[in-house]
């Protein structure tokens with residue numbers, strides 16, 4: 575099927591045909607569970623109404639691919655520690671500012687007088703540093719392989735321009751290591767991964783080969799339009815039925831096997847893989863990005879002496895279980911009762927890509 579333009583990927587008639595074929599294909603089969611790892615997929619599935627249209631045998635499980643949601647409590651508390659220093663201007667993306675830490679959020683700190691600023695891109699934080707040479711500007715760097723190259727570029731720009739009051743607190747995450755960690759745990763039954771198109775434009779589809787071959791797990795790289803997702807699910811079903819576990823690319827208009835070599839080179843220059851703490855998943859080896867020692871001056875974790883942080887988690891919040899695909903948001907006792915987008919108790923309700931927020935907005 576040659577689909578090239580956005581409108582074609584929203585064609586209701588074509589969607590109905592693919593759905594009908596999918597329903598016939600899986601009729602009478604045992605349920606198959608496919609994880610949409612990425613929050614952008616989760617929201618796209620809800621927004622398009624696909625979740626309610628899928629046949630009973632094709633079940634979607636939401637995964638840990640929302641960067642705000644997976645930021646560990648201790649890293650939110652560290653961001654708040656930065657905000658409480660009078661010489662520091664903290665900058666980050668909007669959603670992160672609302673995530674509750676042990677005592678407060680960055681937004682609450684701002685209401686108490688801290689200098690916390692929302693930016694849309696990391697280069698804006700470099701500009702703030704340029705404009706305020708007497709202050710320290712710390713950018714809280716969150717995101718997956720899609721965002722990390724832009725942060726790497728900001729660090730390189732600051733270094734090239736001799737801006738010495740800008741640093742990054744890197745809590746970036748990498749997708750393939752968390753996929754392996756999920757499969758290493760025995761709490762989840764999965765039949766395949768719907769892999770995100772945007773991350774894969776950077777890392778290349780080859781990055782999932784270890785997951786597909788090593789774990790016998792079908793992987794299909796998919797775009798974010800309704801027909802992309804439907805076609806991706808059909809490809810996963812076909813793999814499952816024929817006993818294959820390959821990496822396939824549905825999103826051919828954006829993704830190659832090799833990915834984006836320039837972005838990879840930039841990542842390689844500025845960052846190195848490091849163990850990282852994930853909310854609800856603990857520490858996962860090699861799943862984060864630390865700033866290389868050559869750029870240590872731009873590493874907020876080295877520039878400042880961050881004290882030991884004692885985290886107090888909200889015991890009732892089930893974000894960890896939601897992120898591992900073990901429960902759905904309505905199974906959390908706080909969902910819709912005290913936890914709502916206006917009064918979030920966990921990051922999965924805060925983020926525009928969070929699973930709890932998507933359930934809240936798109937289900938009754």
Ligand code: SF4
Nearest residue numbers: 892893906913920930
């Ligand atoms: S409903 Fe709220 S508290 Fe419960 S898991 Fe979701 S974000 Fe966390």
